[in-house]
Amino acid sequence: MSASMDLSRMCSVGLLTHECFDDLGNFIVQAEEAGHDFVVTPISHPTFRRVLNEDNATDKETQENWKDRPVFNRNDLVIKSAEWSGKAIGLLANWIHLDSTNAEIRLCSELALKQEIEWACHISLTGLIFPSLPKGSLFNTARAINNAVRSMSFTQFLVRVPLTDKSAVQSNLPWKQWNRLRTLTEYNTKIGVVLELTSELPIDEKLLNMWLAEPVKAVIVPAEIFVENSKGYPVLTKPHQKFIKKLMDKMKPDMIVTLPNTPIHKLATPSSYSEYISFLNRNLPELQDVDKFATGYQDYLQAPLQPLMDNLENQTYEVFEKDPIKYQQYEKAVYKALMDRVEHNSDIVTTIMVVGAGRGPLVNCCLRASEKSERKVHIYALEKNQNAFVTLQNAKADVWGDKVTLVFADMRKWKPATQCDILVSELLGSFGDNELSPECLDGAQKFLKEDGISIPANYTAYASPLASTRLNNNVAAYKDLEHYETPYVVMFQQVCELAAPKPLWEFSHPNKQIDVEPMNNLHNVRYSQVSFDVEHDMVMNGIAGYFESVLYKDVMISIRPETHSPGMFSWFPIFFPIRTPVQVPQGSTVTMDFWRLTDAKKVWYEWTVSVYGSGGQEMTVLPIHNVQGRSYYVGL
Amino acid sequence: MSASMDLSRMCSVGLLTHECFDDLGNFIVQAEEAGHDFVVTPISHPTFRRVLNEDNATDKETQENWKDRPVFNRNDLVIKSAEWSGKAIGLLANWIHLDSTNAEIRLCSELALKQEIEWACHISLTGLIFPSLPKGSLFNTARAINNAVRSMSFTQFLVRVPLTDKSAVQSNLPWKQWNRLRTLTEYNTKIGVVLELTSELPIDEKLLNMWLAEPVKAVIVPAEIFVENSKGYPVLTKPHQKFIKKLMDKMKPDMIVTLPNTPIHKLATPSSYSEYISFLNRNLPELQDVDKFATGYQDYLQAPLQPLMDNLENQTYEVFEKDPIKYQQYEKAVYKALMDRVEHNSDIVTTIMVVGAGRGPLVNCCLRASEKSERKVHIYALEKNQNAFVTLQNAKADVWGDKVTLVFADMRKWKPATQCDILVSELLGSFGDNELSPECLDGAQKFLKEDGISIPANYTAYASPLASTRLNNNVAAYKDLEHYETPYVVMFQQVCELAAPKPLWEFSHPNKQIDVEPMNNLHNVRYSQVSFDVEHDMVMNGIAGYFESVLYKDVMISIRPETHSPGMFSWFPIFFPIRTPVQVPQGSTVTMDFWRLTDAKKVWYEWTVSVYGSGGQEMTVLPIHNVQGRSYYVGL
Missing domain, CATH: 3.20.20.150 (Divalent-metal-dependent TIM barrel enzymes)
Incomplete structure (x- = not known):
């Protein structure tokens, strides 16, 4: 009680x-x-x-x-x-x-x-x-x-x-x-x-x-x-x-x-x-921390962050740094990587680069992991946001000292003098790759030694068909095409999943398939079709998106409901609307087609939904949403 | 050739x-x-x-x-x-x-x-x-x-x-x-x-x-x-x-x-x-007269006439008076009514009132029928359009003389001194009642003797599910809700009916059910649900509407394809759009619900379409279109 x-x-x-x-x-x-x-x-x-x-x-x-x-x-x-x-x-x-x-x-x-x-x-x-x-x-x-x-x-x-x-x-x-x-x-x-x-x-x-x-x-x-x-x-x-x-x-x-x-x-x-x-x-x-944190945000449509195009505000960093689980998992991952990479009592100094260091929480994780594992490290903290960089300077002056070298640069352009053993980043969005982690790490992986380790090692986007009158109405209220073709970050409350999420695609790092300086971004194009059998008559109002990520070996973070890291609140799910509610009769199959697409200047998703009867007959086919990123894209 | x-x-x-x-x-x-x-x-x-x-x-x-x-x-x-x-x-x-x-x-x-x-x-x-x-x-x-x-x-x-x-x-x-x-x-x-x-x-x-x-x-x-x-x-x-x-x-x-x-x-x-x-x-x-007449109008969306609210232009009368079939049928109907009503060689003068006489074509029909049947008539020609009324005065002065009495009045308000034997009107729209013939004749039927005859005697609205990429695109081009909820008069060309039209509802005149001065228009409300079995996979883009009318006994006019009066070109079909194309799988049933509704100031239609599988399961249900006449109505 x-x-x-x-x-x-x-x-x-x-x-x-x-x-x-x-x-x-x-x-x-x-x-x-x-x-x-x-x-x-x-x-x-x-x-x-x-x-x-x-x-x-x-x-x-x-x-x-x-x-x-x-x-x-x-x-x-x-x-x-x-x-x-x-x-x-x-x-x-x-x-x-x-x-x-x-x-x-x-x-x-x-x-x-x-x-x-x-x-x-x-x-x-x-x-x-x-x-x-x-x-x-x-x-x-x-x-x-x-x-x-x-x-x-x-x-x-x-x-x-x-x-x-x-x-x-x-x-x-x-x-x-x-x-x-x-x-x-x-x-x-x-x-x-x-x-x-x-x-x-x-x-x-x-x-x-x-x-x-x-x-x-x-x-x-x-x-x-x-x-x-x-x-x-x-x-x-x-x-x-x-x-x-x-x-x-x-x-x-x-x-x-x-x-x-x-x-x-x-x-x-x-x-x-x-x-x-x-x-x-x-x-x-009793309400969980995450619920308290989310009060007022339930079923509210937030535009996803675009950290590559915009600089985050101090308040945003403040909120996300409070996550009790995320940095614990990162610390564990770095700890395990250090233990695997360097023998006990060795004098070897492991070079760690934290790319997108923000105000420094990952630097602290690495330092704690170093202490705990009794492995020596030197850390490069790379950040492109000039405002966050001031806070990093404060931390170096007050706490970190010589163990940390600060670099003010965009990771896609910086040319380091040395390479690192471990590359640590926290660039994931609610859908995994939607804040352009793949593109950023493509640029950063040249910092990494041939046998180096990327934390995270990979991440997978998941999707499931979702019913929600409230979300449907929140999108409809805008009365325009753009809002029907834009994904939102949403703390789900009045929703019902028609079926459990399925994986769409994965990104792994470092990507050994690409050159040091990839000519273009075509290797980050993805396409996936997933189908869901639905047992009861239902209605579908949109698509729920999640990610699951292996930081290092068995150390994971996830917002997929089935494997959600308990207590981690940094990410709400992502919601992709559909332009008309879709009737899903008992025994039918819902199919989603999802694309991650790119040109020289931007990355975007396109998606569509279709429904087939038990005999395979086409009942509903929606038009492909967000053609050529016309309503929503993430700038490179 | x-x-x-x-x-x-x-x-x-x-x-x-x-x-x-x-x-x-x-x-x-x-x-x-x-x-x-x-x-x-x-x-x-x-x-x-x-x-x-x-x-x-x-x-x-x-x-x-x-x-x-x-x-x-x-x-x-x-x-x-x-x-x-x-x-x-x-x-x-x-x-x-x-x-x-x-x-x-x-x-x-x-x-x-x-x-x-x-x-x-x-x-x-x-x-x-x-x-x-x-x-x-x-x-x-x-x-x-x-x-x-x-x-x-x-x-x-x-x-x-x-x-x-x-x-x-x-x-x-x-x-x-x-x-x-x-x-x-x-x-x-x-x-x-x-x-x-x-x-x-x-x-x-x-x-x-x-x-x-x-x-x-x-x-x-x-x-x-x-x-x-x-x-x-x-x-x-x-x-x-x-x-x-x-x-x-x-x-x-x-x-x-x-x-x-x-x-x-x-x-x-x-x-x-x-x-x-x-x-x-x-x-x-070879092209029919009607095709020549329609050149350039194929699949073109015309707003239906609102003759009650607006006065027709001279050109509009000019065009419609040229119909080779319509007035032939009216003449036949009046002829048969005169033959039935009055014995040969009788001195009885039959009073005919033409309500909505326009520039007089129906007056001429009646005069020809009188001559042919050798029955004496006196005709009242009632018209509310002050411009058409000038043409009527010319005709009376030049041709008709004493046989015709002109009345400049709105048939819903005129109080005649005598009652007539035959009430003749041509108020039908493509959907029968869509130009408010029922409301007008409700007002005019007080001119008619207890045993009098209305020509037309009745009319029935028909509807069928229609596929047409061209019509779909013509409506979509407007990019607003209003145009998806407005019926159009259209000369069909690139269309395909999914099934033959079915009757929705009928209006008969005179209407013995209503008082001389009906308090309101509720008796002209109609609702009908019709279903169509569809044999092949098809798509539906809208609803085709037609009318069929009994002028008198076996004398008909019709624009329903199955019974279309050959050569009559006064009416193109009516087209009711739907807001999204609907997939109609093989063996499914398309159901249309159609309403004719009214309040003190206007008459409007609402409609919706739903599709059911062979097992009766709901595949698609469209929202009801034109709620409360929000996009389209006909003013009373």
Whole structure:
């Protein structure tokens, strides 16, 4: 249990009722007394259903008058005034049938929906919940909702989606209906999800985790899914607890409980259910350093660094030097290299060149490794950023002394007098080669003796298909081609990987294939095609990229989820958008084609995605993105 | 056979050779003497293949030097100078392998491709032909072509595509490869097709007609597919002739023939093949009036008329009054209505109101029908356009006299003193109701007696899925959302319907369901979902719309292809774009959802398209287009 409670992680807890209370104020007071922050209640009484005129009981004039100017009779309303609007979320009528085959019922359903929404907006309700989506076609439902939410600003529109369908618990039927709705409404940011948990959960965790990629703004935990513990109190099963905690951690949704009509848990009181939810909320797994470091950056799109073209700022160095793991791994790598290269008690001085020394953290690593291994070293610290170079001079004057020689130069151009035994660099980006480590080390490897060691020895780019409504919308908000063809560095939060990442390509150093002065950069061109089998119906919004790097022998650093160096926070993943969301039907194969390309002045990526059915038929092919680096490139 | 030859329909005819002539000038002179307008020849000799270095015969330095600065040895070139560039199309090397699994061969292939293209552009060749696409993956081919054509402006890039694949003549395998290429390159307008005919043709005409939707810039007719006629001359089979004529008629491609290496047709001379092609070209089916009328309008996107909001110009009336069929049908309809309504020799005067009389063509129809049927009539001619009304006054003064009463009014507001027997209007748009005929006639039907007749009696909107690269590109050229969500009136030419149109909805007049003064327009809301089974792999670029109308009993007018009134040219079809091309795999179902919607001020359509696999799985769902009429509407 965490010592101090983090208020920023606490979810509001509300009480849902389908009953239509005449005295709503009284119900709200009672709900608050039982520890609820808000209530969820129908907006109108079932009497309002007469406007559908299903039984033709209403005279034509009355009906036509209503259709022309829909106005509420106050007796039809449960939420009668703005008095409680801050405390209440409204349930939209569950009898509307927007995809009825009867045109008149469709039309009147839409008018009734609009009438409820307009009233809710008029009294500034914070939220509205649309009933569970019908099975089958919901094209007119989607069209009507899409039109109706256009005028909404303050009030949030949520669609109720059960986690599972009774007829097929181990599938994602309700998600498919939601997916169809949001595809038809083009990821309308005014439409969110309230996810209703069910007693049975799918066993395949993917079917749960895919909700992390959806705009889940609230979660309903009905009393009926609670079980009784040995003492008679209502509790949730372990899988339910785990899933709810994950939702709380990633989405911070409003939590909504219900009370049973007739008692089902012996010792339950009206506050038991909300208290249990709050208990789970207080007991989320503690935040990691990396999470704290990343606060505010989750799912935020950052442009990747271009350290070759731009000089880093002091603050950037400051942040990255604090990584508790990265420099530990570098120290280990240098230590092992020294141990392998020089015998104990030898007088040999190993020459180490740190290329791109920044403010000196790698120099310190090398010095610590030298001390620990009891091997003598001399270090050249090379840096092209004039500002960082001042800090290096300070360190040399104050700490390093003669053990370190400073060189102010660009590693691609410097001509050293001697060669080194070990070349140490930290030029990796989130995708490995995306900050031009290959090009820089091509230039620097002439500093290295024939049998010298490069740390890192190699690095591999990984990619996987990703779903994320939030990332999709963040890119779409820019409304231009460029942002759809630019990779971003992102701390993933509300995302779901459709399949585990696969390797695209690798770079190894030193590269024995190239000349001392390579004429051009063609040897750093890469192309890879990778395919992923997808078991469930899913949607894809982009590509997640990672790297994995061998520093030296078994010393690695990695941000690939499966092998992520624990606690290392220097790199967030990289995210490559795609220009339209892609439907990925059950049993189909997602193929990605990825290129790393270059001309005399720049390096860029191009990528595309295609989907094939189980019979191999082409379902979707996206155009190749970022043709000739038109939207994004890294300058040489 | 047409009396006068229409030069604007004549295609150039070229001669293709794969031989590498040392004296290209001589070959061109010979080809011209044999009646060819141009030649198609390799750009480089097979010796150039050495740059792939497949056998590692080239020393490393030479190879690396070439890779860095690819320059031609003049002995490698067949087209050595710009001297013949106006007379020659170049064949790109057929040994490049851009999707080789060998990265070095991929790279050198791309460099060689670029080198040939750059040379061809330097000497201003009019065109370049890329060899037939490889089977299997062609992602890197697509990427390399897409990049290579970026710098091309004058010279046209064409991809050679055989009409059929020997392994599967009754399918569209080569088209699928082409489709993948153009999808990956996002309908790049710089990439066209040269279609190579094959001996065997697919029996299903759809597999031929789908090429009419592609950017076929040239057609190769190899000597080998000619057969010998009874006299020993080379001719083509009837199906080949028919298909070639269709291509000539719709696409006006460059035609390219070959000569056999060893004679295969007894009496063939070097000019036989080109002469036969020119013979077919001279014997295209004669142009219809409607084609002449439409010259220059083929596949051109016109905004539909909004006659309710805007007044038509005199010229517009002038054009539409010339329709030879439309007014004939109206006359017939009025004639039959008069015959049905009034007995022979009766003195009863039938009151006819022509609403939206324009410059009076329908008034003349009614007068002719009256004369022919020997039934007395009095006609009210109602018009809201003050300019057209002057023409009506002229007609009354000069011709009509007392038989016609002129009324200057908007039919939705005029209050007549008497009611009429027959209400005649011509308010239909290409989609039937898209120029607001329903709303206008709702307002006008109060002029009609209880048992009166409306001409037209009803009209139905039809829609079908359509492929068309040209229409796709015409819409895409605008680069904004609005143009993707606006319907256009288009004279279709380079299009292919994926399936026959189906009816969406109908309007009937008079509408007995509504009050004399309807409060609102909700009764004119429509929604329809239609599905189309598609037999072959296809692509869909938009929706074709048509109307069919019953004027009176069996008197119809229609622009639906299956029932099109022969010779009627007043309406081109309507085209609804979709925002991204949709892949339609073999055996899948295309579903369209279409809405006609209204509020107090406007009428608009929304539409969407989705594709389902044979198992019902969702492959593609497009967002709903033109939400709330945001991009296009018709003002009330």
